[in-house]
Amino acid sequence: MPAPYLASSLITQDQIQDRIVEIAAEIERDSPGDGLIHLVCVLKGGFMFLADLVRAMGDRVTLDFMAVSSYGKNTKTSGEVRLLKDLDQSIEGRDVVIVEDIVDTGLTLTYLQEILRARAPGRLRTACLLSKPTRRLVNVQVDYVGFDIDDQFVVGYGLDYAEQYRNLPYIAMLDDGGA
Numbered sequence: 420m421p422a423p424y425l426a427s428s429l430i431t432q433d434q435i436q437d438r439i440v441e442i443a444a445e446i447e448r449d450s451p452g453d454g455l456i457h458l459v460c461v462l463k464g465g466f467m468f469l470a471d472l473v474r475a476m477g478d479r480v481t482l483d484f485m486a487v488s489s490y491g492k493n494t495k496t497s498g499e500v501r502l503l504k505d506l507d508q509s510i511e512g513r514d515v516v517i518v519e520d521i522v523d524t525g526l527t528l529t530y531l532q533e534i535l536r537a538r539a540p541g542r543l544r545t546a547c548l549l550s551k552p553t554r555r556l557v558n559v560q561v562d563y564v565g566f567d568i569d570d571q572f573v574v575g576y577g578l579d580y581a582e583q584y585r586n587l588p589y590i591a592m593l594d595d596g597g598a
């Protein structure tokens with residue numbers, strides 16, 4: 420099969436940036452007062468969304484990173500997730516927002532929310548740039564969604580194909596050349 424190549428842009432750089440400004444404002448508005456908002460970026464895919472989101476927010480932001488990986492294709496549907504990098508700081512009592520690139524089946528996010536809730540944050544919200552509602556296997560709470568998309572393979576803006584294309588500043592579809 421020929422290597423897939425980039426097809427048309429699905430969500431442009433301008434559309435992403437405009438939506439992120441709105442999400443940043445919503446997150447801040449939903450945290451009245453002057454308390455800190457602690458963003459937890461899920462690597463790798465969430466890195467670019469996090470970087471633009473925090474730059475659209477004021478100085479109440481703190482952040483941390485965690486990295487997870489599913490155990491593989493067979494266990495993907497079980498939602499079993501391997502924690503590759505844990506948070507550096509405690510989230511107990513904090514106003515936490517999980518920052519993810521995409522929610523697909525919802526299994527990864529469900530697992531993440533469970534382990535973070537067990538650490539007794541003061542509040543736990545979730546922001547995902549992309550959502551594929553038709554792929555959902557579990558009913559997971561996502562408080563801020565950038566864009567709902569159809570069930571298609573997308574790359575860019577943090578999302579990869581074999582680790583490639585994460586650096587695109589927009590979301591694109593992949594085309595397999597008709598194979």
Ligand code: PRP
Nearest residue numbers: 462463464521522523524525526527528
């Ligand atoms: C992607 C994405 C989510 C997960 C969503 O991660 O970042 O963590 O899949 O899928 P789900 O809703 O079906 O559980 P991926 O495993 O591709 O890792 P990456 O972010 O390092 O690319």
